[in-house]
Amino acid sequence: MTLKTRWWSKSRGLPAEAYVSLVESLRAAGRPTERILSWATTGDGFCVGFPAVLSYGNRDGWTHVGWHEIENGGWNAETRRLSFRAYDGRRGLIDLAEPARLPELFRERVAASLVVEKFIPVDGNRGVTISGRRDLADAAAPIAWHSTLTRGVTWQTEGIRDLADRALEAVRTEYDIR
Structure with missing residues (x-):
């Protein structure tokens, strides 16, 4: 039926x-x-x-x-x-x-899931984007933090992992979002 x-x-x-x-x-x-x-x-x-x-x-x-x-x-x-x-x-x-x-x-x-997004330049338009996202199904869930690389930058690029980690911590501190 x-x-x-x-x-x-x-x-x-x-x-x-x-x-x-x-x-x-x-x-x-x-x-x-x-x-x-x-x-x-x-x-x-x-x-x-x-x-x-x-x-x-x-x-x-x-x-x-x-x-x-x-x-x-x-x-x-x-x-x-x-x-x-x-x-x-x-x-x-x-x-x-x-x-x-x-x-x-x-x-x-x-x-709508994006709480904050900030681009950190490494070389011109190349760099790291730090984003904080929230689960739209659970308002009490913690913000999920991510580092995304633009084209032309890889995790093997010298110093990029350290730069991304520092940038992520700085953005989290700036917005006081944990």
Whole structure:
């Protein structure tokens, strides 16, 4: 039996079978099961944006990533692909058949997780970006601090690790956020 859903329901029109498997997967992963803000179809499933989490997959399996875990990424309208890199090295490439509002939601939610971001130049436009991000699912969670290198700089660059560590501590102290 196929259940019909309405756009104003909690599932926001996502097919019932997909919604049920998504909610089960979120619960199993310890992720919040909030209302859907936007969703789109992919080649073989769905991509779903929640207030604190981006989920993609199908009834056979889902992947979840918190907005605060995304280091960078964005939407390419030409390839119709949403891509990202997470701080832990995971990468996501999601082909969206009909993107709906997901590209805008992606930008907005990743930005909403940002508490502070500061660029520390090393050589012109090259350097280290220090960022503090908050988990949008847990207001009491500590700020997650990260050092990200721009193109042309690697962790093997002489003195860069020390510079990044000092910069991170200075930004944390400046904003008194631990």
